Amino acid sequence: MNEDGSKKSGMKPLLLVVLTVFIDLVGFGLIIPVLPTYARQLNADGTMVGLLMASYSVMQFFFTPFWGRLSDKVGRRPILLVSLLASSIGYIIWGFSTSLVMLFLARMVAGAGNANIAVAQAYVSDVTAPENRAKGMGMVGAAFGLGFVLGPAIGGFCAGFGLAMIGFVAAGFSILDLILTFFLLPEPPKRSQAGTERFGLGQNFYWETIKDPSLKTSLAIFFISTFAFANMETTLVLLTHDQFKFTTNMNSWMFTYVGLLIVMVQGGMIHRLSKKYGEKKLIGVGSILVALGLLLTPATVSLVVLGLALALLAIGSGINNPSNQSMLSKLASADRVGGVLGVGQSLATLGRIIGPIVGGMSYQYLGMSAPYWIGAVAMVVAFVLSLKLPVLPTKAAT
Numbered sequence: 001m002n003e004d005g006s007k008k009s010g011m012k013p014l015l016l017v018v019l020t021v022f023i024d025l026v027g028f029g030l031i032i033p034v035l036p037t038y039a040r041q042l043n044a045d046g047t048m049v050g051l052l053m054a055s056y057s058v059m060q061f062f063f064t065p066f067w068g069r070l071s072d073k074v075g076r077r078p079i080l081l082v083s084l085l086a087s088s089i090g091y092i093i094w095g096f097s098t099s100l101v102m103l104f105l106a107r108m109v110a111g112a113g114n115a116n117i118a119v120a121q122a123y124v125s126d127v128t129a130p131e132n133r134a135k136g137m138g139m140v141g142a143a144f145g146l147g148f149v150l151g152p153a154i155g156g157f158c159a160g161f162g163l164a165m166i167g168f169v170a171a172g173f174s175i176l177d178l179i180l181t182f183f184l185l186p187e188p189p190k191r192s193q194a195g196t197e198r199f200g201l202g203q204n205f206y207w208e209t210i211k212d213p214s215l216k217t218s219l220a221i222f223f224i225s226t227f228a229f230a231n232m233e234t235t236l237v238l239l240t241h242d243q244f245k246f247t248t249n250m251n252s253w254m255f256t257y258v259g260l261l262i263v264m265v266q267g268g269m270i271h272r273l274s275k276k277y278g279e280k281k282l283i284g285v286g287s288i289l290v291a292l293g294l295l296l297t298p299a300t301v302s303l304v305v306l307g308l309a310l311a312l313l314a315i316g317s318g319i320n321n322p323s324n325q326s327m328l329s330k331l332a333s334a335d336r337v338g339g340v341l342g343v344g345q346s347l348a349t350l351g352r353i354i355g356p357i358v359g360g361m362s363y364q365y366l367g368m369s370a371p372y373w374i375g376a377v378a379m380v381v382a383f384v385l386s387l388k389l390p391v392l393p394t395k396a397a398t
Helices: 002-031 035-041 046-074 076-096 100-113 117-127 130-161 163-184 194-199 202-211 216-243 248-268 270-277 279-296 303-331 334-366 370-386
Strands: none
Touching: 002 076, 002 100, 002 117, 002 130, 002 163, 035 046, 035 100, 035 163, 035 216, 046 076, 046 100, 046 117, 046 194, 046 216, 046 334, 076 100, 076 117, 076 163, 100 163, 117 130, 130 163, 130 248, 202 216, 202 334, 216 248, 216 279, 216 303, 216 334, 216 370, 248 270, 248 303, 270 279, 270 303, 279 303, 279 370, 303 334, 334 370
C-alpha cells in the first residue's frame, strides 16, 4: 500500500516535468514553420533568416549547461519557474514584434527559457529509481517528439489569425505550465548532481572527450547530422514558398507530417531495428536516407517528390539520431556517460547554430538548392564516418 502510494506520488511530479518538455517543444514547433515568413515580412533576407534561427540555439548553447548546473545548487523547481517565465516573455515579445530587432530579442529570450531540458532530465534522475530511469527519460523523449508534432499543427490553425497571434498562443502554453509548476511541482526530496555531471566537468573533459579515439567518430556524426538537418529546417519554408507557393498554413502541416514520421520511427521501429541490426548499420542507413531526402527536396516542383523527400528525411533522421545517441552511451565508460552525452548535446547545439547560418547564406547567395546539396554532402561524410564505428553486440528482436 505504501509502496503504491509512493509510486503514485512520484508519478505526478514526473508527469509535470514531462509536460514542461512537451510545452517547450509545442512553442518551438509553433514558431518554426512561420518564422521565415514573419522575418521576410519584416524585410529579412536569407542570411538574416539563418541568423535569426541560429540566435535561439546560441542561447540554448550557453543556458542549457548554466540552468543544469544552477539547478544542482538552488533547486530544480525555482530554475524551471524562471526558465518558463523567460519563455513566456520571449513569446510575448514575438507577439508584439514590429521589427527584426524585436524578433531577434524574442527568439533569444525564448531560447534561454527553453534551454531547461537539462533541468527536466536532472529532475527525472532525482525522482526515479535506477531501474525506472530509462522509462522516465523515454517519457521525456516522447514528450519532445509529440510537442514537435502538435506545435506546427496548432501553428497552422493559429496562422489564420495572424503570425503575431502564434506568439501569444505559445506564451499562453508557457504561462499555463508556469502556473501548474508553481502550484503542483514539489522540489525533489533528494537532489543529485546530474546537471553538473553532464555539463560542469570543465574544458579539459570536453577536449579529452572530443579527442578520445573511441568517441570522436560518433561525436562528429552528432555534429554533422544536426548541421545538415538545421540547414534544411531553416530554408525549407523559404523553398516551399518560392518554389511550391506554399501558404503559412500549408508549411505548418508539412512540418507536422515530418514530425509524425519521426515520432512513428522513434516510437515504434527503432527499438526492434537496433536489436536486429545494431547501431552501426542504422547510423549508416539513416545517413544515406537523409542525404537522398536532401537531394530530392529542391529537385522538382512535384508535390509527390517533395512528400517522398521529406519522408526520407524524417525516417532517416528518426533512425540516425537515437542510434547514434545509443552508440555514444555504450562507447562511454559507465562513470562518464552523463558527461559524454552532454558533450554530444553541446556539439548538436553547435550544429543548430552553424547550420542555419550556412543554410541562410547559401540560399541567398548560391541558390535555393545550395543548402540541400551542402547538407547532402555532409550526410555522405557522416555515412563514411559510420563505417569506422565499432560493431556493438545485438540481441535478437522479440
